[in-house]
Amino acid sequence: MHITQVGPRAALVEVADAAEALSLAGWVRGRVAAEEVVPAARTVLLDGLGPGTDLAALLAGWSPEVPAPPGPWVTVPVVYDGPDLEAVAAHWGCSAGDVVVRHTAHVFVSAFCGFSPGFAYLSGLPTELAVPRLASPRTRVEAGSVALADAWCGIYPTASPGGWQVIGRTDLTLWDPTREQPALLAPGTRVRFVEAS
Amino acid sequence: MTLVVLDPGALTTVQDRGRRGWAHLGVPRAGALDADAAALANRLVGNEPDAALLETTLTGVRVRLEEARTLAVTGAECDVVVGGRSCAFAEPVSVRAGAEVQIGPARRGVRSYLAVSGGLAVAPVLGSRSTDTLAWVGPPLPQAGDKLPLGPVAGPPRAADVVVRRPREAVLRLHRGPRADWVTSQAWDALDGAAYTVGADSNRIGLRLEGRAVERVERGELASEGVVLGAVQLPPSGQPVVFLHDHPVTGGYPVIAVVDPDDLGVCAQLRPGEEVALRALGDRRRSHG
Incomplete structure (x- = not known):
């Protein structure tokens, strides 16, 4: 763990990976007075810290072994008919049907959100199944598109440009600011994909 | 109890102090870009500091108040014309019901703030009335003809405030x-x-x-x-x-x-x-x- 000051009111804490970031972000909430706690791939940003906050002392109680607080389970039904399904199958050296089998076999965890409100970076794919981003991003990816990039899986909450490889689509509403929990896949949420019948 | 947008100009948004606590879900904070100017406008008309107001961009905005209220314009310096009469910048101005208000274009700077006593009472989204122009969380962009509701008047205008405007160094x-x-x-x-x-x-x-x-x-x-x-x-x-x-x-x-x-x-x-x-x-x- 490495703490770096970010201007007068924030600090960036570097950790080993997304799992540690999620653990630390969960641990920090309620223990450190910060307006924003933003986990990412290898960091947690603590923004809006009070003056004189001794972060090093406060974070001394956390260790990477602290498990992330268990998040809720969400099952995501997917129609696997995405435009990049065959390309992903080629990367994985299997059939399109096997992509579905593998994608539904893993348990994913929402590591962090970014890119757009409610867009969760879902970890869980082994690194050997990492796929590249599209060489040229699409100008429009429909809401509900289930897509892969590197070893991440993501679901587009709203239609937007995007460079991830789309393998399918879901009808679930990923983002609704009028809901008590506006993001369906807030950090920590555990996700299982199933093939929609 | 509404403010009618007649011409939103280049870009006019509703802003308050922004939304806090949602960054981990990918939500930008939004809020008035020149926070001090926005706070001053609210103070001049007797609003709480987190009341919503209009932020204009270079060209200003033209609106009509359907009810007698107090307004103040701060931020980027510009003409303030109410019912055809030139009014003071960065001072409380009493406006009769039905009067047209033209502010801008900015003489220097980019963003002017138009606060109306009672504040803009558009529906908050995730605790804030700010529109963010990246993810479009918050109220939609005001368009010509839109009627924005006004809140109840909170307190008297603070005409006594002495406002010293120093041009800020770039x-x-x-x-x-x-x-x-x-x-x-x-x-x-x-x-x-x-x-x-x-x-x-x-x-x-x-x-x-x-x-x-x-x-x-x-x-x-x-x-x-x-x-x-x-x-x-x-x-x-x-x-x-x-x-x-x-x-x-x-x-x-x-x-x-x-x-x-x-x-x-x-x-x-x-x-x-x-x-x-x-x-x-x-x-x-x-x-x-």
């Missing part, structure tokens, strides 16, 4: 950023006192600085990480971008510096083509662990 003071070591030490030293030109594509998301490219140390790819308001991001072009209120909550380019929060109002009022000087603050990098 200087941005920089703290060392979390990735300051992604630029050479010579490049960091050269930032102190360097002059940059404000880019034409600057907006509520970022202030683009054009000038001498800041030389990066080659360190490969940076994983996306949380970014603060005022962060100075360095894309591969070497032309820095200062993140303003609608900035994405995470970014993958190194943040080499952070603009002091007291200078964010300067960023809000810099026009494309204007020159801005950078000044490195002497704070030592605090680092532990």
Whole structure:
């Protein structure tokens, strides 16, 4: 763990990976007075810290072994008919049907959100199944598109440009600011994909 | 009890102090870019500091008040014309019901604030009435013909406030950023006192600085990480971008510096083509662990 000051009111804490970031972000909430706690791939940003906050002392109680607080389970039904399904199958050296089998076999965890409100970076794919981003991003990816990039899986909450490889689509509403929990896949949420019948 | 938008100008948004506590879901904070000017406008009309008002961009805005209220215009200096009569800038102005209000265009600066007693009572989204122009969380952009509801008048106008308006220097003071070591030490030293030109594509998301490219140390790819308001991001072009209120909550380019929060109002009022000087603050990098 490495703490770096970010201007007068924030600090960036570097950790080993997304799992540690999620653990630390969960641990920090309620223990450190910060307006924003933003986990990412290898960091947690603590923004809006009070003056004189001794972060090093406060974070001394956390260790990477602290498990992330268990998040809720969400099952995501997917129609696997995405435009990049065959390309992903080629990367994985299997059939399109096997992509579905593998994608539904893993348990994913929402590591962090970014890119757009409610867009969760879902970890869980082994690194050997990492796929590249599209060489040229699409100008429009429909809401509900289930897509892969590197070893991440993501679901587009709203239609937007995007460079991830789309393998399918879901009808679930990923983002609704009028809901008590506006993001369906807030950090920590555990996700299982199933093939929609 | 409404404010009717007659002409929204180039870009007019509803803003308050922004939304806090949602960055981890990917929601930008939004809020008035020149927070001091917005707070002053609210104070002048007797509003609470978090009341919603209109933020205009260069061209100003034309509205009609359907009820007698007090208004005040602050921020970028401009003409304030109420019912055909010229009125004072940055002072409370009584407006009779049905009067047309024309503010702008800005004589200097970019963003003017129009506060109306009672505040704009559009429906809040995630605790704020601010529109963010990146993810479009919050109330929609006001269009000609839109009727924006006004809240109940909270308190008397504060006409007695003495407002001293000093033109702010076009200087941005920089703290060392979390990735300051992604630029050479010579490049960091050269930032102190360097002059940059404000880019034409600057907006509520970022202030683009054009000038001498800041030389990066080659360190490969940076994983996306949380970014603060005022962060100075360095894309591969070497032309820095200062993140303003609608900035994405995470970014993958190194943040080499952070603009002091007291200078964010300067960023809000810099026009494309204007020159801005950078000044490195002497704070030592605090680092532990």
